[in-house]
Amino acid sequence: MQVNASSQDAKVEEAYPSQTGQSQVGRLGSETIEYRKINGDNVYEGDILLTDAQVSTSGPRTESAGRTTGKWPSAIVYYTIDAALPNQARVTDAIAHWQANTTIRFLKRTNQTNYLTFRVGSGCSSNIGMIGGRQYINLASGCTTGNNIHEIGHALGLFHEQTRNDRDTYVDILTQNIQSGYENNFARYSTLGYSGSDFGALDFGSIMMYGSFSFSSNGQPTITKKDGSTFSIQRNGLSTGDLSGIDIMY
Numbered sequence: 476m477q478v479n480a481s482s483q484d485a486k487v488e489e490a491y492p493s494q495t496g497q498s499q500v501g502r503l504g505s506e507t508i509e510y511r512k513i514n515g516d517n518v519y520e521g522d523i524l525l526t527d528a529q530v531s532t533s534g535p536r537t538e539s540a541g542r543t544t545g546k547w548p549s550a551i552v553y554y555t556i557d558a559a560l561p562n563q564a565r566v567t568d569a570i571a572h573w574q575a576n577t578t579i580r581f582l583k584r585t586n587q588t589n590y591l592t593f594r595v596g597s598g599c600s601s602n603i604g605m606i607g608g609r610q611y612i613n614l615a616s617g618c619t620t621g622n623n624i625h626e627i628g629h630a631l632g633l634f635h636e637q638t639r640n641d642r643d644t645y646v647d648i649l650t651q652n653i654q655s656g657y658e659n660n661f662a663r664y665s666t667l668g669y670s671g672s673d674f675g676a677l678d679f680g681s682i683m684m685y686g687s688f689s690f691s692s693n694g695q696p697t698i699t700k701k702d703g704s705t706f707s708i709q710r711n712g713l714s715t716g717d718l719s720g721i722d723i724m725y
């Protein structure tokens with residue numbers, strides 16, 4: 476399932492690298508969450524963009540944000556690629572990888588209302604699930620095909636693997652080593668049923684998983700396995716766990 480290139484130096488995706496913005500409290504589904512307001516965007520866990528409606532603390536909320544709008548009908552994602560985006564093979568290769576390994580289909584948009592546009596951004600970022608209307612995957616020049624496979628995972632509804640409910644069974648989070656302002660990237664996401672990767676055991680090889688040294692302030696690990704050992708970030712392709720999560724979701 477590997478695409479190409481080594482993931483030795485793969486980087487974790489960020490919407491606005493080196494910007495932490497303002498901390499905000501909102502609700503996502505039934506959970507109170509902390510996110511960051513950066514350049515007008517609601518940034519969650521580094522590279523997930525939440526809509527104002529998704530984080531709204533007012534109004535009736537009888538169902539989680541993700542369950543109502545999260546899935547692409549018939550597992551079909553309509554998309555366009557902005558003409559100004561350099562290195563568009565990052566998009567076509569990432570889409571080819573998803574299509575070769577899952578039942579999700581990506582079709583060029585003609586006149587559909589709900590669709591995804593790949594465009595230039597200041598980092599790598601995506602909304603979580605289908606939000607309705609046009610939505611974006613933003614790709615800076617440093618975002619690789621592997622990073623884009625990860626962002627497409629968010630657009631399909633996947634959260635980061637280390638935010639699963641049960642992650643404390645598998646990992647220790649070393650808050651003292653996390654860069655200031657990035658602590659929330661390691662928060663646990665506990666609205667059940669939203670994240671497909673909550674199924675099965677925590678997958679250290681998931682393309683949605685951070686590495687041991689992601690967002691480290693001091694060169695020391697931010698996440699270790701329970702035995703204290705470290706693990707590498709993987710951004711080559713979808714893991715077996717990613718595929719079963721997507722299979723269950725779609």
Ligand SMILES: [Zn+2]
Nearest residue numbers: 488522523625
């Ligand atoms: Zn991400």
